[in-house]
Amino acid sequence: MAHLLREVGLDFVESAPVRHVFFREISAPPEAVFHALAEDVPGWAQWFSAVTLARPLDGGARREVRLKGGTRFEETILAAKSPEVYAYRIDLTNAPGARTMVEEWRLAPAGTGTRVQWTFAVDGTAPFRFALGLARVGLGRAFRDAVTSLDRRLASAAR
Numbered sequence: 494m495a496h497l498l499r500e501v502g503l504d505f506v507e508s509a510p511v512r513h514v515f516f517r518e519i520s521a522p523p524e525a526v527f528h529a530l531a532e533d534v535p536g537w538a539q540w541f542s543a544v545t546l547a548r549p550l551d552g553g554a555r556r557e558v559r560l561k562g563g564t565r566f567e568e569t570i571l572a573a574k575s576p577e578v579y580a581y582r583i584d585l586t587n588a589p590g591a592r593t594m595v596e597e598w599r600l601a602p603a604g605t606g607t608r609v610q611w612t613f614a615v616d617g618t619a620p621f622r623f624a625l626g627l628a629r630v631g632l633g634r635a636f637r638d639a640v641t642s643l644d645r646r647l648a649s650a651a652r
Contacts, residue, residue, distance in 0.1 A: 540639060567585040579598045
């Protein structure tokens with residue numbers, strides 16, 4: 494059953510009770526990475542293995558995302574500043590125990606490539622927060638695998 498989450502702004506990324514921050518440097522330039530994140534929303538299913546569907550809504554102001562295992566999200570874009578930051582708030586989900594969720598992708602030049610930083614900021618019931626604490630390693634692996642796959646995809650598209 495889907496439920497509405499609390500509306501928050503981008504500042505929640507810094508104040509969330511649970512924050513997981515991951516980063517990785519890749520060879521693709523920031524502009525290409527930003528395009529893949531913010532402008533090629535359906536492409537997420539090609540490089541982020543947990544994503545089975547991603548599609549823009551309301552002219553790109555919102556998104557629908559579905560994950561393997563059946564988790565669903567409807568999201569509102571909070572920031573899309575090329576090529577530096579792309580962030581969204583989850584407004585509706587079927588994830589039990591979630592109260593507030595924001596994800597932020599920060600991009601910075603790193604040599605000829607990009608330093609990609611993903612912050613997963615959440616609040617929820619005590620069991621939800623506990624489970625996300627345990628999920629940190631898996632989330633980190635999913636991030637690393639996704640960004641590595643994205644880098645490969647962008648390199649082959651540039652050829």
